[in-house]
Amino acid sequence: MEATVWLASLCIEATVPVIIGCLVGHTLFAALTAVFSQISIPIGPVPVNLALLAVFTAAGLLSPGRAVLSQVVYLLLGAVGGPQYDNLDRPLRPERGLLAIRKDLNLFANLRPAILYKELANASTLKPEVVAGLDILIVRELTGDIYFGEPRGIRTLENGEREGFNTMRYSESEIRRIAHVAFQAAQKRNKKVCSVGKANVLETTELWREIFDEIAPEYPDVELSHMYVDNAAMQLVRAPKQFDVIATGNIFGDILSDQASMLTGSIGMLPSASLDSNNKGMYEPCHGSAPDIAGKGIANPIAAIWSGAMLLEHLGERQAAARIMTALERTTAAGVGTVPGRDRTEAITAAVLAALD
Numbered sequence: 001m002e003a004t005v006w007l008a009s010l011c012i013e014a015t016v017p018v019i020i021g022c023l024v025g026h027t028l029f030a031a032l033t034a035v036f037s038q039i040s041i042p043i044g045p046v047p048v049n050l051a052l053l054a055v056f057t058a059a060g061l062l063s064p065g066r067a068v069l070s071q072v073v074y075l076l077l078g079a080v081g082g083p084q085y086d087n088l089d090r091p092l093r094p095e096r097g098l099l100a101i102r103k104d105l106n107l108f109a110n111l112r113p114a115i116l117y118k119e120l121a122n123a124s125t126l127k128p129e130v131v132a133g134l135d136i137l138i139v140r141e142l143t144g145d146i147y148f149g150e151p152r153g154i155r156t157l158e159n160g161e162r163e164g165f166n167t168m169r170y171s172e173s174e175i176r177r178i179a180h181v182a183f184q185a186a187q188k189r190n191k192k193v194c195s196v197g198k199a200n201v202l203e204t205t206e207l208w209r210e211i212f213d214e215i216a217p218e219y220p221d222v223e224l225s226h227m228y229v230d231n232a233a234m235q236l237v238r239a240p241k242q243f244d245v246i247a248t249g250n251i252f253g254d255i256l257s258d259q260a261s262m263l264t265g266s267i268g269m270l271p272s273a274s275l276d277s278n279n280k281g282m283y284e285p286c287h288g289s290a291p292d293i294a295g296k297g298i299a300n301p302i303a304a305i306w307s308g309a310m311l312l313e314h315l316g317e318r319q320a321a322a323r324i325m326t327a328l329e330r331t332t333a334a335g336v337g338t339v340p341g342r343d344r345t346e347a348i349t350a351a352v353l354a355a356l357d
Contacts, residue, residue: 028285031301031349032308035327038356039320041312103143107274107281108174109181110140110253114240114260114270119338123265131240131263137189138246138260139182140253142274144174145204147250168204170249175211177277182247183219192223192244196232196252208249229256236260261286265338269300271307279314283307297344302328302337305352327355 101107116124116134124131149167156162179195186193195212197205209226216224227235229252235242236256240263248256261270275281285303306328312321332338337348 027297027299027345028301028304031345031352032304034349035305035324035352035356036308038353039323041317041320101282102274103148105281106143106276108141108143108277109178109275109281110138110142110257110272111181111185111275112138112140112253112257112261112270112272112286114138114257114264116264117269117332117338119332119335120265120269123339124263126237126240126263134240134263135189136240136243136246136260137185138248138253138257139178139185140257141170141174141178141249142253143250144170145250147254168202168251170204170208172207172211175208176215178247179212179215181275182245183215183222186222186245187219190244191221192225194232194243194246195224195226196229196246196248196256197226198229198252199226200228205249212247232256233259236263257286265340269302269306269337271303271310273307273310273314283311297346298341299345300337300340300343301345301349301352302332323356324352327352330355 114134114136116131118132121128121132146166146168149169152166154162154164182193182195193212195209197208199206199209212224212226216222229248232246232248232252233256236259240260246256246260257272264270270286271283272286273281273283285307305324309321309324309328312318312324331348331351334351336351337343
């Protein structure tokens with residue numbers, strides 16, 4: 001492979017930076033390093049400091065890391081956040097550095113699969129017959145909605161009472177581009193898109209629904225349906241296999257994708273990709289920095305390794321990606337890493353490495 005995958009903030013031609021992140025991110029980094037080395041893809045760790053990036057962003061300055069990331073084509077991310085940052089002002093937390101990366105790189109399309117490994121059917125909180133064969137893709141718009149809308153803040157009213165306020169908004173062009181991503185993804189799957197919003201009370205998602213209806217005729221082979229978000233949340237636990245591709249906005253997608261991932265038995269098993277209009281972007285596990293298990297050596301590296309495979313697939317390294325995915329399938333088929341907290345990170349990584357041979 002000509003391109004070097006860098007776990008780094010360094011960006012030179014044909015390199016792929018990877019941010020290790022916080023807490024369990026360091027453990028996952030070690031697992032990812034071992035797997036990539038096994039398939040002869042060189043890596044060089046130089047992590048980006050997301051907390052420092054957030055500080056520079058809050059001050060309206062271009063940090064060295066942010067200047068580098070503006071040139072990035074592909075990026076791998078470990079995990080972000082932790083209780084050590086809880087006392088910082090919100091704009092200074094590492095999560096804000098992550099939001100800055102998404103905005104700077106225009107990573108508007110978040111793809112989060114929820115696929116059930118058959119060995120995990122009994123680990124799901126739902127009956128095996130409800131989730132067996134589950135394969136959902138949630139397409140979440142990532143750079144708009146209430147998370148980025150202005151104005152926002154906390155203010156004191158004339159009567160002395162404090163008020164928090166945020167703005168939910170989407171432009172037509174933002175909705176159109178995520179709709180095309182959802183329809184095109186469905187064409188490669190079971191050809192169904194369910195658009196999720198709250199059009200009965202929110203004008204933002206009323207426009208969302210109208211735009212999806214306008215675009216649907218461009219994809220005559222795809223069936224479009226609409227569902228209110230409260231009903232979608234219920235249907236995900238009642239009959240999740242009715243869904244193929246779920247397309248939704250930033251805040252609803254944030255909630256529904258976590259809910260869908262737990263249908264599979266463990267959020268630690270699933271990857272995600274955040275892409276721009278050229279299908280380039282950032283790949284990361286669905287889970288967070290997991291402060292409750294950080295340092296205990298029991299973080300499940302499967303989602304991080306799978307995210308790496310997704311990146312390699314988009315790089316055109318399909319053979320390497322297929323090797324990793326086959327190794328993951330063999331590992332879970334042997335029951336390794338399928339019970340949350342039972343197997344140590346090193347043991348899961350060793351099983352994946354053995355399956356690569």
